[in-house]
Every structure is written in C-alpha cells, then in structure tokens.
Amino acid sequence: MTRIAVAGAAGRMGKTIIEVIHETAGVELGAAIEVQGSSLIGADAGEAAGVGKLGVAISDDIARVAADFDVLIDFTVPQATMKNIDKCREHGKAIVIGTTGLSDGEKQTIREAGASIGVVLAPNMSAGVNLTFKLLEMAARAVGEDADIEIIEAHHREKKDAPSGTSLRMGEIVAEQLGRDLKECAIYGREGITGPRDKNTIGFETIRAGDIVGEHTVMFALNGERIEISHKASSRKTFASGAVRAAQWVQSRGAGAFDMQDVLGLR
Ligand SMILES: NC(=O)C1=CN([C@@H]2O[C@H](COP(=O)(O)OP(=O)(O)OC[C@H]3O[C@@H](n4cnc5c(N)ncnc54)[C@H](O)[C@@H]3O)[C@@H](O)[C@H]2O)C=CC1
Ligand SMILES: O=C(O)C1=N[C@H](C(=O)O)C[C@H](O)C1
Numbered sequence: 575m576t577r578i579a580v581a582g583a584a585g586r587m588g589k590t591i592i593e594v595i596h597e598t599a600g601v602e603l604g605a606a607i608e609v610q611g612s613s614l615i616g617a618d619a620g621e622a623a624g625v626g627k628l629g630v631a632i633s634d635d636i637a638r639v640a641a642d643f644d645v646l647i648d649f650t651v652p653q654a655t656m657k658n659i660d661k662c663r664e665h666g667k668a669i670v671i672g673t674t675g676l677s678d679g680e681k682q683t684i685r686e687a688g689a690s691i692g693v694v695l696a697p698n699m700s701a702g703v704n705l706t707f708k709l710l711e712m713a714a715r716a717v718g719e720d721a722d723i724e725i726i727e728a729h730h731r732e733k734k735d736a737p738s739g740t741s742l743r744m745g746e747i748v749a750e751q752l753g754r755d756l757k758e759c760a761i762y763g764r765e766g767i768t769g770p771r772d773k774n775t776i777g778f779e780t781i782r783a784g785d786i787v788g789e790h791t792v793m794f795a796l797n798g799e800r801i802e803i804s805h806k807a808s809s810r811k812t813f814a815s816g817a818v819r820a821a822q823w824v825q826s827r828g829a830g831a832f833d834m835q836d837v838l839g840l841r
Pocket of ligand 1: 581582583584585586587588607608609610612649650651653654671672673674675696697698699700735739813
C-alpha cells in the first residue's frame with residue numbers, strides 16, 4: 575500500500591488526484607496539504623474533492639502529518655514546491671512534482687534532491703504526452719533541419735504560467751535533436767514588422783481561453799507539406815492517474831531523480 579500526501583489538495587489537480595487515489599487499488603490518501611490561511615484547513619479532503627468523507631483533514635503543515643504518508647504529490651506553485659522538496663528531504667519522503675513554471679535553477683535543486691530521496695519531476699504526467707515526446711524525437715531527426723518548427727499550446731483561462739511546461743519540454747526535445755540550444759533559438763510570440771522567418775528558430779504560440787484542459791501541437795512545416803504532432807487532454811484524470819502511477823513507482827525505487835519517461839519505461 576502506498577500512502578500518498580497531496581499538496582495543493584484544494585486545487586484543480588489536487589482534487590482530481592484525490593479522486594483518482596480514491597478510485598485506485600493499492601494507494602490511499604495519507605495526508606492533504608493546502609496553503610496557510612486557506613479556508614479549507616481542517617476540512618475533510620475527500621469532501622473538498624467531491625468524493626465524500628475520507629477522514630483526512632486538510633493541514634497546512636507537512637511536518638505535522640509526516641508520519642501519515644510515504645510519497646508527496648505536489649501540484650502547487652514553484653515557491654511552495656521548493657519548500658516542499660526541503661520538507662521531503664528533511665523527513666526522508668519521496669516526491670512527485672507536477673508543478674510548472676519552475677526556473678532552471680529550481681529544477682536543478684529538485685534534481686539534486688534525488689541524491690537522498692526519490693524524485694519524479696515532469697511537466698506532464700499523461701502517458702499520451704510522454705509518447706508524443708518520443709514521436710517528436712523521431713520527427714526532429716527526420717525533417718527538423720528542413721522544417722519551420724512552431725509549438726502551439728492552449729490552456730484554460732486560470733493557468734498562471736506561459737508557455738506551458740509541456741511546450742517548453744517539447745521545444746527542448748526538438749532543439750536537443752537538432753543540436754540547438756532552446757535558450758538561443760526560441761521565439762515567444764510575434765508582433766509588428768517581424769521580417770522573414772529565421773529558419774533556425776523554434777516559435778511558441780500560447781492560447782489561454784475558457785476551460786481548455788491542455789492542448790499541444792508541434793508543427794514541422796516544409797514546402798508542399800507539413801507534419802503536425804498533437805496531443806489534446808480532455809480530462810485532468812489523465813495527468814492525475816500518471817501522478818499516482820509515478821508515486822507507486824518511485825516508492826519502490828528509492829533515491830534518484832526521475833521523470834515520466836522513466837516511470838513509463840520509455841527511456
Ligand atoms: N505535470 C502535469 O501533468 C500537470 C501540471 N500542472 C501544473 O500543476 C500546477 C497546479 O495546477 P492547478 O491544479 O491547475 O492549479 P490550482 O491553482 O487550481 O491549484 C494549486 C493549489 O496549490 C495551492 N497552494 C499554493 N501554495 C501552497 C502551499 N504553500 N502549500 C500547499 N498548497 C499550496 C493553492 O491554494 C491551490 O489550491 C500548475 O503549475 C500546473 O501547470 C497541471 C496539470 C498537469
Ligand atoms: O496548468 C495546466 O492545466 C497544465 N499544465 C501543464 C503544463 O504547463 O504543461 C500540463 C498540462 O497541459 C495542464
């Protein structure tokens with residue numbers, strides 16, 4: 575049995591993860607964490623998630639509930655995630671991180687925590703997106719040098735970070751295959767008299783609208799044809815199921831820094 579704590583328990587993803595834990599054999603909700611000052615501190619996490627009473631009160635202090643879980647799943651904000659990685663290190667707990675908008679330095683610190691605890695960090699926990707990452711490697715190798723490459727993503731109106739963590743990872747994967755540095759070749763949106771397209775750039779377009787769960791397309795445009803590799807999520811359960819699977823996987827792995835390619839055996 576894997577006992578899971580959920581940080582960001584009252585958020586869109588936190589509630590969905592609690593629902594998936596409730597529906598999944600071999601896992602149980604051990605603890606639920608929300609930000610200090612939240613009106614839901616003390617409330618039943620299952621009731622807050624809409625699955626009925628689970629007997630787990632939402633807490634604002636990981637230290638106080640550390641004995642109640644094996645793995646923390648964190649879908650919050652970068653500032654909270656960085657504090658949670660320290661707490662997990664302190665208490666010897668594994669962590670699965672879905673939070674996006676992390677800086678390069680923050681990602682590095684998270685990976686370094688893998689020296690003492692199990693860490694899974696991935697901007698997208700869906701099996702479909704992680705398969706898409708492999709397709710992108712193939713496409714980039716086959717046509718990337720000749721193609722104009724554009725990455726288009728769409729998400730709900732409440733999303734805080736842009737471009738999405740997934741689209742940035744897609745850009746990194748394509749750039750790596752082409753021997754380019756994404757930092758040097760990324761163009762984030764266009765406006766005004768931009769002139770002809772520079773062949774070596776990778777463009778990012780971001781849409782924020784309505785309740786779109788998460789859509790990503792990478793376009794490889796050539797003369798006379800174009801290839802589009804797309805993934806469209808229609809339910810947050812796809813991410814939540816991936817996160818719960820990662821929690822079970824990392825509990826049996828011990829220390830190390832991993833991503834969903836490791837969890838899904840796609841490396
Ligand atoms: N890796 C993946 O597969 C996916 C990643 N995400 C990412 O997950 C993150 C959360 O997304 P949503 O659930 O849509 O956001 P949300 O805003 O609905 O939920 C975030 C929750 O974290 C809570 N929070 C903030 N500070 C906290 C703290 N110090 N301690 C505990 N809880 C705290 C907030 O009160 C809120 O309830 C975002 O970065 C998003 O991009 C979202 C979907 C899939
Ligand atoms: O904030 C979201 O909702 C999502 N964020 C992730 C990202 O930034 O890539 C993954 C998913 O598309 C949903």
